[in-house]
Amino acid sequence: MHILGHFRTITKHKILVAKGCFKVGLYWQGIMHDMSKYSPTEFIPGARYYQGNQSPNNIERRKYGISRAWLHHKGRNRHHFEYWIDYSLNPEAKCLVGMKIPKRYMAEMLVDRISAGKIYKKNDFTTESPLEYFNNGIGASIMHEASKDYLMMLLTMYAKKGEKETFRYVKRDLKEDISGYDKISPFEKTGSVVIG
Template sequence: MIKACSRYFLYILNHKLNVLVECWKEGLYIQGIIHDFSKFSSTEFFPYAKKFYSGMPLNDDDELKWKYAWLRHQRKNKHHWEYWVINPNTKEALPIPKRYIIEMVCDWRSFSRSWGRKVKESTLNLTDKIVIHPETKRELETIMTNKFQKSAEGEAKSFH
């Protein structure tokens, strides 16, 4: 389990670094630093390490601990859209403040940085698959559209 914990710890640090880079581009300095601190809590850390880095299947008790850890993570971190859901059955959610929408996008972009892929608009356009307030959906789509327009303009300039 020590190996699983050390591998997971390194994963968290790498993820936090990638999110930090993305958040700093947006001027979200403090959010970039404190992003996902809850992953270091024992209630999240050990179940995640065991599930993703132990190389062994989880028993029912460990699987339940991981589900609780994931739920806790979503409910502790405002950059997760799940944090703002009131009723998933009726798709009722509160509007997400813009800084958390941007942090959410930074989190999504960080995964592309981690895997060495270029982020595509279709990769991040999840607004029809997640439960968010209509106002948040409009804001998220605006942010996404602006990001990809700037990205396309930057690529076009690099070819001249």
């Protein structure tokens, strides 16, 4: 068990996310970010499988084929796209789809991805790291199209223009919807995962 190492890592991450959220005007979300990681359901496996260079959930998943800590976490934290997976609104379809994610959680998701990259990649982190991580993951295949496109736009902006300009844009977008994201219908076509 690596209690102190895990505690330091999740707390350092939480503080980084809080600072980022404060910069974009999401004060309460910054304070409350990832509080479930301190619950026994998430903290104990986190300390048990801690390595410091990747999520302990990955280690638990490799060992058991499932990460109970992750299932607990994603069901309580709206800044994860997995929180927003639901059955299709189309009664003919038998599939799971991504629902459109409210912009304030998209902003927290951006800050979370940046902060996680800084924590786990340390000196190897670049402004392109969060975009590369997203492109190598599964999010693009199941996220609501508008949410995926919005996140890709923000990650690309971060890669090209850096944190200060991206956070300035996000803060303004949260107030004024300069991106037009809020005007997009949640009923527009989205990626899906077929069941059966």
